[in-house]
Amino acid sequence: MEKCYLMTAVVLLGLTVRWTVSLNSYSGAGKPPMFGDYEAQRHWQEITINLPIKQWYFNGSDNNLQYWGLDYPPLTAYHSLLCAYVAKFINPDWIALHTSRGYESQAHKLFMRATVLIADLLIYIPAVVLYCCCLKEISTKKKIANALCILLYPGLILIDYGHFQYNSVSLGFALWGVLGVSYDWDLLGSLAFCLAINYKQMELYHSLPFFCFLLGKCFKKGLKGKGFVLLIKLACTVVASFILCWLPFFTEREQTLQVLRRLFPVDRGLFEDKVANIWCTFSVFLKIRDILPHHIQLMISFCFTFLSLLPACIKLTLHPSPRGFRFTLVSCALSFFLFSFQVHEKSILLVSLPVCLVLREIPFMSTWFLLVSTFSMLPLLLKDELLMPSVVTVIAFFIACATSFSIFEKTSEEELQLKSFSISVRKYFPCFTFLPRIIQHLYVGLLLPWPLPRSTGSGSAGPAAMAHGPSRSAACGIFLDRGMNPCPLHQQADSQPLCHQGSPEGHSFDSETSNLFIFIFIIT
């Protein structure tokens, strides 16, 4: 019972934060002629209620595709239609054909914000609550803390309730999908995920892990028996859900093709605006957009994306497990975000959702990633005058995570799941120790009068550059301890020393400094 009250309190807190953020400005407020995403959504309501279905995705005298033409799959259109019916009931001026362009008023803003809140409340929030309640092997307190942190994730709140979008619908459906397939309700899960894809085509970023996980399950059950039956059932579910959503558009071939053209605008270029992915970063040094022809850009991005997500997907197919599924979701979504074509900065939300799901397992890195992901959308948020809510929600999220997960205490290599990574780095890239040596010399030379460390004879080195104690950043921790112990990092004798095994003075130094390097690398 107490769990119910606490969970209700958490949900209400989440709703309060969402509502207060929604009191701020939205995308394109008071900026004619094009306005922004808010006007786009209003315009889609206008189009869907006033025009017949056949004209929704086509350019025409009543539907100018240059002015926020529909470029999401049919489910978004149906959702807009539903909202438009409600709008018509309240005030038809909001969705009158042509005359309602650029309509802005307090009442209309209230209506639009309310539609986002209701969609969130019906789809995303129950999924989060159910996900947290179904987590195994953790206490009630931790489940509720987990729900609090996920619900307070600033990126989604700021984009949906500030900038104005309906990401909570597609992410909510995707989360229902994750829930379904993780707990062996495969058909419902795949149905939910199909709805997610049919709401926003960007959910395709998550499609490969779903496919591989379900395929892996079928293989595990044996392709000659139950597995085959499952496969057929899944295929039928997917096909049926797609047909159901696209039915009005399957009547003519041209309809289907036009919708696909609107969903996948391949002639728009490798990226637009500022987005924190590889291509945009690379273009600082080399302007690939201008140098390479279009189809080469397409092929390069396809190759890189495919190659980067292949290992995780293959592993998932061979060894399907809910935990592996979550991590593969993170990995694939991140591959798509970093290397894919025409990625928008808001697509980081597609990576953030899976990261929220692994918050419990690697709290430190997940919290860090989620904070950075919100920061990466800052230019967009500043344009919408959302600086104050951004700062406040980011701090609130950080406090929630820090209080719930004690993130500064679980920073050893094992807890960060970085052990095998660190071992491989030290084994295959011994040159990595150069930079750490330089850094260590700098610190030692500048800050402390101590000589360079020699081995204390406590055996293998400790990788605890990021180890314990909440009141220190790793750098400080090392140096505070130095006063008492010349080799302060021999705190955990976990990892194997590297190639310098033979030299006792060498190997502690190297693992210390390489740990320091890895940590500084991650910090920056």
Add this chain to the structure above:
Amino acid sequence: MAALGVATGGGNWFSALALGVTLLKCLLIPTYHSTDFEVHRNWLAITHSLPISQWYYEATSEWTLDYPPFFAWFEYALSHVAKYFDQEMLNVRNLNYCSSRTLLFQRFSVIFTDTLFVYAVHECCKCIDGKKAGRELTEKPKFILSVLLLWNFGLLIVDHIHFQYNGFLSGLMLLSIARLFQKRHMEGAFLFAVLLHFKHIYLYVAPAYGVYLLRSYCFTANKPDGSIRWNSFSFLRLISLGLIVFLVSALSLGPFLALNQLPQVFSRLFPFKRGLCHAYWAPNFWALYSALDKVLSVIGLELKFLDPSKIPKASMTSGLVQQFQHTVLPSVTPLATLICTLIAILPSIFCLWFKPQGPRGFLRCLILCALSSFMFGWHVHEKAILLAVLPMSLLSVGKAGDASIFLILTTTGHYSLFPLLFTAPEKKNLFLIGWKLSTSLAWGLWKSSVNLYSLSPLGS
């Protein structure tokens, strides 16, 4: 950021709660603000631009200075920070001036002065006996009290949306209560005297302070059966208390006494011409009285007992601030309300005098004084319910019976604050959420405290 995480991650839930509610207050910056915003801007302008002799005479704006001098000095201090935000707000002629910087400054000043409230809550938590608490954080009385006080929705609505400075004033009151609990009576008396000169609404609870300090501090010992021992009276203590009150009052009213402006100051502080009920009515006895009067007059008109031409046109319920005559029932004068209030507080005062139960008894008396004054006072604001709700939180974590009363009081009290936000429904929605949050939290916490206290014998 790391330091922040450390403070909260190290198990310091109090900091997390305080920081969390401060962040929520920051999110409430763009919400609706009432005319009280203009009131305070006007006072910043008056205190900054005009000499002291003009403060209580200035009437360019309809929102004249009607708080005691310490509050005026507080606004004066704030105005020196305000000039770095926006010089224009300090111009007395700039009526209804509300630039974004003005809004930011005013909102941040409320958030910043709430630090005193946070400190007071911290001190109150020290007065709570947490030894019988369970191991769960949510069952610890200190945690429950901190949540009930720091996240009090009434205070959030009134201070951070409607716009007022009740946070630090309530902080002063809670701090003085905490000092009395800690047996630091002189400090408690001093803090209360200062508080009275910040906002004279705290006169509602002055009888409780007066009687308690006289009975339990000036009389240093009791007879074994608890009744008064007359020969233990300490003149020294009485004189020192009197001196404290006198010095504080001298500091506050001294300048105005010297300028011969005391009558003007008092007429501003106690505007009896404002009418029995405030514009949006406190839900007190007189509201019911007026409603009954209205019903009777309607019935009377229907049954032709009353002559329509003799009935005054102005309606009690129209939201106007003015004096009013009742139609059927006898009209109420300020003296009548005073007498009713005194009669209502008499039982609790008697109990405090004849059977003092230490600080807890004082707290009960204080709450009863606040509630009686709310119920029968002249021109009571609905915000005055906070005077009763906040101290009641302290009692509610002590006994299950008090907790159930608190639940009813806080729910109805906060609900009665809703009319303060009469603009777009979006604000009401925020309210609904906030009220539900506070109700569910209060319910949840009460439930856990009931479980807790059912395990131990219920004593006072």
